[in-house]
Amino acid sequence: MCFMGQVRKGMYVDDCEGVHPNVIECYYGTHGPERHRGSGETGAGQLDDEEISASPSASGSDSDEVDSLEEQIEDAHAKNFHHEAVPVPKHTNPFDDEESMQLFYDALEAAIQGDIIPPGYGLLPEEWDEDGYPSFEILRSGHRGGKQLRIALPDSIWRPRAEMWARALAVMDQITYHNEAQ
Numbered sequence: 001m002c003f004m005g006q007v008r009k010g011m012y013v014d015d016c017e018g019v020h021p022n023v024i025e026c027y028y029g030t031h032g033p034e035r036h037r038g039s040g041e042t043g044a045g046q047l048d049d050e051e052i053s054a055s056p057s058a059s060g061s062d063s064d065e066v067d068s069l070e071e072q073i074e075d076a077h078a079k080n081f082h083h084e085a086v087p088v089p090k091h092t093n094p095f096d097d098e099e100s101m102q103l104f105y106d107a108l109e110a111a112i113q114g115d116i117i118p119p120g121y122g123l124l125p126e127e128w129d130e131d132g133y134p135s136f137e138i139l140r141s142g143h144r145g146g147k148q149l150r151i152a153l154p155d156s157i158w159r160p161r162a163e164m165w166a167r168a169l170a171v172m173d174q175i176t177y178h179n180e181a182q
Contacts, residue, residue, distance in 0.1 A: 023069050094176055104175055111167040118170035123163055133159055 095101045110116075117123050128134070139149045 019069065094172060096179060100175055100179060104171055107171045107175070108168055111171060112164075116167065117163055118166050121162070121166035121170075123159070123166055 093101070095104060111118075119127070122128070125132075133155050134153060135155065136153055137151045139151055141147045141149065
């Protein structure tokens with residue numbers, strides 16, 4: 001079976017040995033004519049209302065080999081897709097009325113104008129370690145978080161965004177807390 005990109009002990013394993021190069025090119029190749037996408041199609045997949053055409057562009061005896069590989073890949077990954085779909089969170093406004101929404105906008109604008117950064121979000125100098133504002137973050141993934149990906153956080157880009165997010169979240173928390181208390 002061919003699973004390109006499979007990693008074992010930190011090294012890529014080439015388990016496509018014996019698979020015809022045309023079959024590998026058909027499923028893993030990056031060369032060929034550019035595909036023109038329709039309106040609303042990102043290239044990340046098909047739209048929900050489109051039918052997916054899985055017919056390979058192989059001919060003759062290669063066609064049977066391609067169909068067989070396609071079935072092998074489908075069978076190998078079928079066990080990974082037995083879960084129910086996760087419901088998408090609702091995108092609702094946290095404020096009950098226009099008055100609360102206007103209060104949010106006014107309070108956020110005041111926090112921006114006053115350059116107020118709320119405590120507890122890791123954005124104040126006293127909340128940083130000795131190196132100052134973090135220049136990177138480690139994202140852990142894989143089995144038991146064994147793989148690490150270092151993400152750069154350039155100060156000039158990410159700190160202003162983090163400060164705006166913290167201001168908005170702190171203002172929203174205060175307004176919703178006040179509304180719930182009444």
